[in-house]
Structure formats: C-alpha cells, structure tokens
Amino acid sequence: ARAAQDIPDGSYVNLGIGMPELVAQFVPEGREFIYHTENGLLGMGPSPAPGEEDPELINAGKKSVTAVPGAAYFDHTDSFTMIRGGHIDVCVLGAMQVSKNGDLANWMIPGKKVTGMGGAMDLVAGVKRVIVSMEHCTRKGAPKIIPECTLPLTGLACIDMIITDYGVLDVTPDGLVLIEKAPDMSVEQIQEATEPTLIISDNLVDMGG
Secondary structure (H helix, E strand, C coil), rough: HHHHHHCCCCCEECCCHHHHHHHHCCCCCCCCEEECCCEEEEEEEEEEEEECCCCEEECCCCECCCCEEEEECCCHHHHHHHHHCCCEEEEEEEEEEECCCCCEEEECCCCCCCCCCCCEEEEEEEECCCEEEECCCCCCECEEECCCCCCCECCCCCEEEEEHHHCEEEECCCCCEEEEEEECCHHHHHHCCCCCEEEEECCCCCCCC
C-alpha cells in the first residue's frame, strides 16, 4: 500500500515476484496504473477471485492474474524491448540485500537452486524509477540494508527508494535518508536494524500518517 502511494497517476508499472506483487491490490483512489508483466501482458489486473482463475493468464511469478479492459498481449521480445527501451516508469522489486549506495542483490544465493535470472537486471537498468519493497531484516534477524552487498549483484546504484516494515528510505548521493518510520518503531530501533548510518529527515513522519 505504501509503495502504491509513491507511484504517479498514469504510470506504466512492473511488479517483481513476491511482496511487490501485492502492490496491484492497492491503487490509490483517483489514480490509474498500467501494470506490465515481462511474460507478455500490459494491463494486468488484480488477482482473480477463488474459482475464477484462468490457467493461461498468469504473471511472471506464475500466479493467476486478471486483465483489465484494453489489455495487450505480446511475446518476450516486445516485453523486454519495452523495459530496455525506457518505456516503463516504475518497478517495485523485492531484495535479499541492498547497500548504502543503492546497489541491489535479489536474484540468487550462491549454492542454492536458481530457476532463472528473471527480468530484474533488465528492469533496474531500463526502468526510470526503482522502488524496493522488502522486510527490513532476514528471518534470522540480520540486517538486509548493509554497507556493501555480499550476494551477487542485480544492479549498481539503481535503487531510488526502499520501503520496509520499519520505514521508508530515500537513496541519495549523501546516503540513506529515513523519511518515514513505522508508528510502532523508534528511530533508534530502525538504526539498530540497519548497518549503514542513517540520515534522519527533518520532516520525518509516521508511515500512514
């Protein structure tokens, strides 16, 4: 819901697999987003109601979706031409790690099975604005926002904004700026769960406030 708030009206939007897929359920009133999925659909709608799934209508994560009136279907070549040609305004991606410089690691963990690279490398290179939506820490409680990524990189200095369950951070040349925090979190708690030193915005507000 918070990521959707940051997407301008009329944007062409690509949603990554996992948590970012949920953004399609939250379109602010008065705005229209045109969702693109790299397996060949422009005009993706929300998830279908139970029992109304079409087995031939799926997103890149192989989950059932709907198509809005006026949707267009095409092959991978055209889909990636749209991405690489700079025709997608915003993408929302998940992450395993992000660095203080806005580097992104989200496509593999060495030693674990990888089903495919996916489109993330193309997206971070071709899309105008990149938003990361993820949990602030790993399941074991380790920070996912670190000085330098240790996992294989998806892209260098490609992230514009990071949205987590703890807060919202802008990626700037001076560092990571905390602009919103979860209402139940203190700045000190967020900093403790973040390895790089955060810059605290003078206009810091609570998320959803």
